[in-house]
Amino acid sequence: MKTSAEAQLQRKVSSTHAGSLTSSSTVKESMMVGFDDVQLQLLDWLTGGNRNRQIIPITGMGGIGKTTLARHIFEHALVKQHFDICAWTTISQTYNVRETLREILYQVSGDSRDDFSDENELGEKLHKCLWGRRYIIILDDMWSVEVWYKMRFFFPDYNDGSRVIVTTRLSNLATELTNSNSIGMRFLDDVCSWSLFSKTVFGDEGFPLHLEEIGKKIVGKCKGLPLSIAVVGGLLAKSELTPKYWEHIEENISSIVNSENDEYCLRVLKLSYDHLPAYLKPCFLYMGMFEEDKAIRVPELMRLWVSEGFLKPIINKSSKTIAKEYLRELVDRNLILVHKLGAVGNIKYCKMHDLLRDLSFQEAEKQRFYYVLGQHCPRGINSQHRIVIPRSTSAMTVRDAMETMSSRARSFICDDDTVSQLPDFRFLRTLSTYKYSGEYLDENVFQMVNLRYLSARFRERFQIPSSISLLWNLHTLIVYCRVGEPPVEIWKMHQLKHVEFNDVGMYLPDPRSGHSDVMMENLETLKGVIDFNLNEEVVKRIPNIQKLRIIYMDKVMERVKFLSYLQCLSKLESLTCLIYNGSDDEYLQSISFPHSLKKLYLGGLTFHLEEILEKIGSLPLLEKLTLNCGQFGRRSWEIVEGQFPSLKYLRLWRCWNMECWTLVGSCLPRLEQLHLSYMELLEEFPSEIGEIPTLKSIQLEYCSESAAVSLKKIVEEQEELQGDPSFHVEVTLSNVSQELQSLATPNFRVVKG
Numbered sequence: 001m002k003t004s005a006e007a008q009l010q011r012k013v014s015s016t017h018a019g020s021l022t023s024s025s026t027v028k029e030s031m032m033v034g035f036d037d038v039q040l041q042l043l044d045w046l047t048g049g050n051r052n053r054q055i056i057p058i059t060g061m062g063g064i065g066k067t068t069l070a071r072h073i074f075e076h077a078l079v080k081q082h083f084d085i086c087a088w089t090t091i092s093q094t095y096n097v098r099e100t101l102r103e104i105l106y107q108v109s110g111d112s113r114d115d116f117s118d119e120n121e122l123g124e125k126l127h128k129c130l131w132g133r134r135y136i137i138i139l140d141d142m143w144s145v146e147v148w149y150k151m152r153f154f155f156p157d158y159n160d161g162s163r164v165i166v167t168t169r170l171s172n173l174a175t176e177l178t179n180s181n182s183i184g185m186r187f188l189d190d191v192c193s194w195s196l197f198s199k200t201v202f203g204d205e206g207f208p209l210h211l212e213e214i215g216k217k218i219v220g221k222c223k224g225l226p227l228s229i230a231v232v233g234g235l236l237a238k239s240e241l242t243p244k245y246w247e248h249i250e251e252n253i254s255s256i257v258n259s260e261n262d263e264y265c266l267r268v269l270k271l272s273y274d275h276l277p278a279y280l281k282p283c284f285l286y287m288g289m290f291e292e293d294k295a296i297r298v299p300e301l302m303r304l305w306v307s308e309g310f311l312k313p314i315i316n317k318s319s320k321t322i323a324k325e326y327l328r329e330l331v332d333r334n335l336i337l338v339h340k341l342g343a344v345g346n347i348k349y350c351k352m353h354d355l356l357r358d359l360s361f362q363e364a365e366k367q368r369f370y371y372v373l374g375q376h377c378p379r380g381i382n383s384q385h386r387i388v389i390p391r392s393t394s395a396m397t398v399r400d401a402m403e404t405m406s407s408r409a410r411s412f413i414c415d416d417d418t419v420s421q422l423p424d425f426r427f428l429r430t431l432s433t434y435k436y437s438g439e440y441l442d443e444n445v446f447q448m449v450n451l452r453y454l455s456a457r458f459r460e461r462f463q464i465p466s467s468i469s470l471l472w473n474l475h476t477l478i479v480y481c482r483v484g485e486p487p488v489e490i491w492k493m494h495q496l497k498h499v500e501f502n503d504v505g506m507y508l509p510d511p512r513s514g515h516s517d518v519m520m521e522n523l524e525t526l527k528g529v530i531d532f533n534l535n536e537e538v539v540k541r542i543p544n545i546q547k548l549r550i551i552y553m554d555k556v557m558e559r560v561k562f563l564s565y566l567q568c569l570s571k572l573e574s575l576t577c578l579i580y581n582g583s584d585d586e587y588l589q590s591i592s593f594p595h596s597l598k599k600l601y602l603g604g605l606t607f608h609l610e611e612i613l614e615k616i617g618s619l620p621l622l623e624k625l626t627l628n629c630g631q632f633g634r635r636s637w638e639i640v641e642g643q644f645p646s647l648k649y650l651r652l653w654r655c656w657n658m659e660c661w662t663l664v665g666s667c668l669p670r671l672e673q674l675h676l677s678y679m680e681l682l683e684e685f686p687s688e689i690g691e692i693p694t695l696k697s698i699q700l701e702y703c704s705e706s707a708a709v710s711l712k713k714i715v716e717e718q719e720e721l722q723g724d725p726s727f728h729v730e731v732t733l734s735n736v737s738q739e740l741q742s743l744a745t746p747n748f749r750v751v752k753g
Contacts, residue, residue: 032065032068032069032072033188033192033195033196033199033226034188034189034192034193034195034196034226035065035069035185038069038183038185039069039072039073041183042056042058042069042073042183043073043076043078043079045163045181046073046079046082046136046163047078047079047082047161050161051159051160051161052157052159052161053155053156053157053158053161053162053163053164054162054163054164054178054180054181055148055163055164055165055166055177055178056163056164056165056166056178056181056182056183057165057166057167057168057173057174057177057178057182057183058070058165058166058167058168058182058183058185059167059168059169059170059171059173059174059182059183059184059185059334060169060184060185060186060334061169061185061225061269061272061334061335061353061356062169062227062268062269062271062272062334063225063226063227063228063265063268063269063355064185064186064187064225064226064227064334065185065226065227066167066168066169066185067140067141067167068226069183069185070138070140070165070167073165074086074088074136074138079136082134083134083135083136083162083163084133084134084135085108085129085130085133085134085135085136086107086135086136087103087104087107087108087135087136087137087138088107088137088138088140089103089104089107089137089138089139089140090140090141091139091140091141091142091143091147092141092143093143093271093274093275095143095144095147097119097147097150097151098119098122100147100151101119101122101123101126101151101154102114102122104126104137105122105125105126105129108126108129108130108135109129111125111129119150123151123153123154124154126154127153127154127155127156130154130155130156130162131156131158132158132160133160134160134161134162135155135162135163136162136163136164136165137155137163137164137165138165138167139164139165139166139167140167141167141168142166142167142168142170142173143168143169143170143173143275144173145173145176145177148166148177169271169272169333169334170332170333170334171184171331171332171333171334172329172332172333187223187224187225188224188225188226188229189224190219190220193219193222193224193229194215194216194219196226196229196230196233197215197218197219197222197229197232197233198215200229200230200233200234200237201215201233201236201237202237208241210243211241211243211246214243214246214247214250215246217250218232218236218246218249218250218253221250221253221254221354222253222257223353223354225353225355227265227268227355228257228265228355231257231264231265232249232253232256232257235249235256236249254354254355254358257355265355266355266358266359266362269355269356269359270359270363272333272334272335273335273359273360273363275333276333276335279310279311279312279326280326280329280330282308282310282369283305283310283326283327283330284330284335284336284360285360285363285364285367285369285370286304286305286308286310286360286364286369286370287336287352287356287357287360288352288357288358288359288360288361288363288364289364289370289372289386289388289413290352290357291390291391291415292354292357293351293354294351295339295340295349295350295351296339296349296350296351297348297349298327298346298347298348298349298350301327301350302320302323302324302327303453303476303498304430304432304453305323305326306319306320306323306452306453306475306476307411307429307430307452307453307475307476308386308410308411308429308430309429310326311323311326319497320524327347327350328347331347331350335352335356336350336351336352337350337351337352337353338350339351343623343624343648343649343673344598344599344623344624344648344649345648368384368385369386370384370385370386370387370388370411371384371386371387371388372388372390373387373388373389373390373393373397373398373401374393374397383408384405384408384409385408385409385410385411386409386410386411386413386430387401387405387409387411387412387413388413388414389401389413389414389415390415391415402422405425408427409425409427409428410427410428410429410430411428411429411430411431412425412428412430412431412432412433413430413431413432414432414433425448426447426448426450427450428448428450428451429450429451429452429453429473430451430452430453431448431451431453431454431455431456432453432455432456433455433456433457447467447470448471449470449471449472449473450473451471451473451474452473452474452475452476453474453475453476454471454474454476454477454478454479455476455478456478456479456480457480457481458479458480458481462479462481463485464479464485464486464487464490465487466487466488466489468486468487468489468490468493469487469489469490469492469493471493472493472494472495473495474493474495474496475495475496475497475498475522476496476497476498477493477496477498477499477500478498478499478500479500479501479502479506480501480502481502485506485507485508485509486506486508486509487509488509488510488511490508490509491511491520491541493520494519494520494521494522495522496520496522496523497522497523497524497525498524498525499523499525499526499527500525500526500527500528501527501528501529502528503528504528504530504551505528505529505530505551506528506529506530507529507530507531508529508530508532508533510533510537510538511537511538511541519540519541519543520541520542521543521544522544523542523544523545524544524545524546524547525545525546525547525548526542526545526547526548526549527547527548527549527576528549528551529549529550529551530550530551530552530553531551531552531553532550532552532562533562534550534562534563534565534566535562535565536565536568538565539565539568539569542569543570543571544571545569545571545572546571546572546573546574547572547573547574547575548569548572548574548575548576549575549576549577550576550577550578551578551580552577552578552579552580553580561590563577563590563591563592564590564591564592566591566592566593566594567592567593567594568594569594569596570594570596571594571596572594572596572597573596573597573598573599574597574598574599574600575593575597575599575600575601576601576603577591577601577602577603578602578603578604579602579603579604579605580604591612591615592615593615593616593619595619595620595621596621597619597621597622598621598622598623598624598646599622599623599624599625600616600619600622600624600625600626601626601628602626602627602628602630603626603628603629604628604629605627605628605629605630606629606630606631607630607631608630608631608632608633609627609630609631609632609633609637609655610632610633610634610637613637614643616644617639617643617644618643619646620645620646621646622644622646622647623646623647623648623649624647624648624649625644625647625649625650625651626649626651626653627651627652627653627655628653628654629653629654629655629656630655630656631655631656631657632655632656632657632658633657635657635658635659635660635681636658636659636660636661636662637658637660637661637662638661638662638663638664639662639663639664639667639668640664640665640667641664641665641666641667642665642666642667643667643668644667644668644671645669645670646670647668647670647671648670648671648672648673648694649671649672649673649675650668650671650673650674650675651674651675651676651677652675652676652677652679653676653677653678654677654678654679655679656681657681658679658681658682659681659682659683660682660683660684661682661684661685661686662686663686663688663689668692669692669693669694670694671692671694671695672694672695672696672697673696673697673698673699674689674695674697674698674699675698675699675701676699676700676701676703676707677699677701677702677703678701678702678703679703679704679707680702680703680704681704682703682704682707683704683706683707683710684706684707684710685707685710685711685714687713687714687717689714690714690715690717690718690725690727693726695726695727696726696727696728697727697728697729697730698711698727698728698729698730699729699730699732700729700730700731700732701732701753702732702733702734702753703733705733705737705740708731708733708740708750709740709743711729711731711748712729712743712748715729715745715747715748719747724747725747727747728746728747728748728749729747729748729749730749730751731748731749731750731751732751732752732753733750733751733752733753734752734753735752736750736751736752
């Protein structure tokens with residue numbers, strides 16, 4: 001019986017180890033490309049001078065190469081020489097602490113007994129075997145920090161430089177395991193992707209020239225994911241070497257990747273979906289309805305999640321806060337990719353890798369979560385609750401679909417401009433449309449009393465009807481049309497949270513005085529209002545406004561006093577104010593900002609900036625400031641100590657006449673990004689700029705060459721002091737002299753615009 005148990009455990013350890021090291025039967029086991037720098041860093045951490053036991057997480061999405069990297073480290077000659085004991089075990093989602101400890105103990109001591117009374121006795125035996133010996137343990141594919149908490153006491157910290165490597169798809173789990181060294185796996189760049197593909201298909205042989213062009217197209221569609229490249233390469237390695245066949249692979253690469261080797265790719269990635277908590281699954285599935293490679297605006301995505309009812313209410317938390325937490329969780333699980341960050345570090349745009357999008361699409365299809373209209377209209381579309389019409393869907397398909405849709409639909413999202421009629425969607429909650437007929441919407445849409453989200457673009461002039469007030473559930477209203485004006489009844493829509501008009505703006509009528517039922521206590525965003533009549537009556541009706549975008553076009557100076565009421569909006573965090581046709585400095589004197597302000601954009605300015613910058617500099621929470629136009633009457637700008645205490649991003653664009661810029665004392669202590677455009681008269685940067693510890697980047701566009709040279713001197717000073725400055729400079733000029741070009745370095749880029 002003992003011999004049988006030993007054999008069974010040995011087979012289990014061997015199969016687990018082999019299964020975690022090979023990604024596909026088509027992939028050579030030793031294949032690793034593009035991570036040489038990461039491997040060197042990891043080897044340095046493993047064999048470096050730190051004597052404490054260290055945990056080193058390796059994080060990234062499924063198929064990105066975490067296990068492959070760990071395997072190469074595990075088998076590296078330096079590691080085997082440095083450590084007395086090397087052991088590997090796979091944790092997986094359904095972990096068993098007892099079996100995991102047995103696997104490690106067997107590799108450490110050869111002991112395969114199964115007569116331990118409990119986990120503690122087994123763990124104590126492992127602890128004794130590890131004590132006094134330098135060890136490295138690989139815990140592959142960890143999904144929960146609890147398993148580490150249950151086992152950590154059995155891995156002694158003998159001050160001998162032992163290490164534990166954990167591979168996980170959960171970035172937030174890495175922060176729970178350690179606050180020091182960790183590795184985040186990145187996608188392969190074009191060069192490394194091509195190298196991996198070439199080696200997978202042809203090994204050390206040369207790549208045939210007649211297949212190179214189509215081969216690069218195939219690699220491009222893999223989007224830098226090693227798993228995808230390896231699966232496609234493995235298939236082509238055993239296929240016919242003809243351009244025609246490879247073109248077939250390129251045209252059908254998504255379906256081929258997901259079907260090759262028993263849908264191996266999707267099975268690997270599906271583990272991430274299966275491990276999602278129930279409240280995140282609909283948010284993930286929803287991502288599949290966006291077009292491939294689409295950069296998704298995060299605020300829009302979160303508003304859609306809210307309207308679809310995906311968010312689980314939490315006491316004392318707004319829906320926006322909950323949506324941000326959901327998004328962060330999906331990012332931490334490497335299911336959503338951050339595409340673009342905002343100036344102060346917020347996620348502005350996100351994306352999905354094609355394979356993850358395919359996964360969400362397939363799972364959504366299985367669960368009838370939504371239906372994306374293809375080239376053929378299905379008979380069962382009349383039972384679909386969420387319907388998506390992608391851009392460029394044929395007019396005939398759209399027409400046929402409209403005839404079969406019923407009122408059961410809850411969501412209708414259309415990016416196509418071929419739809420002119422909608423069925424009777426009486427239960428519709430989400431409606432996002434593109435270039436619809438205003439006449440049709442006037443007659444039908446505003447009878448959909450269940451609508452929560454309405455986003456519409458109109459082909460022609462459109463007047464929002466007074467019947468809009470019947471939409472008593474509406475919390476998001478986005479209207480883009482050539483000319484229009486909302487009715488006064490809009491002030492009665494208590495549930496509205498987000499109201500947005502087109503960039504040229506709309507006139508918002510004044511609320512009727514004496515009406516006590518027009519408080520819009522839920523309104524947080526109001527964008528695109530022309531000559532907004534800010535007065536005491538209006539301010540008290542929007543007490544919780546957080547984001548405001550207003551445009552002043554009128555020359556009548558009696559409207560100037562409106563800007564003084566901004567300070568009454570005590571919860572305002574983001575303000576965009578465009579002022580045109582206002583050449584009088586009375587605008588400047590009347591503006592008063594609330595201390596809650598975090599982001600400020602002032603555009604179209606013609607007045608002197610010195611006085612208004614004193615007001616702005618005193619705002620305690622301001623993180624982002626953009627000034628578009630305006631002029632410095634005294635031709636200089638002096639920032640004194642204590643000003644701009646929280647500012648992270650500063651941009652000046654066409655702010656005329658500034659010749660001299662000085663910093664006095666400790667100012668701009670948190671500045672991270674500085675961006676100056678078309679400031680031709682500025683001759684020199686203050687040297688104190690280089691001493692700001694948080695500074696990361698300076699962008700100089702179409703300014704003077706002397707200003708650029710002064711920046712170079714600041715960079716050189718910091719290089720002498722620090723070795724490598726914390727910030728980088730990029731200079732863009734129409735004409736770049738040879739002298740300036742000769743100054744270019746990795747930290748000082750010069751670009752011809």
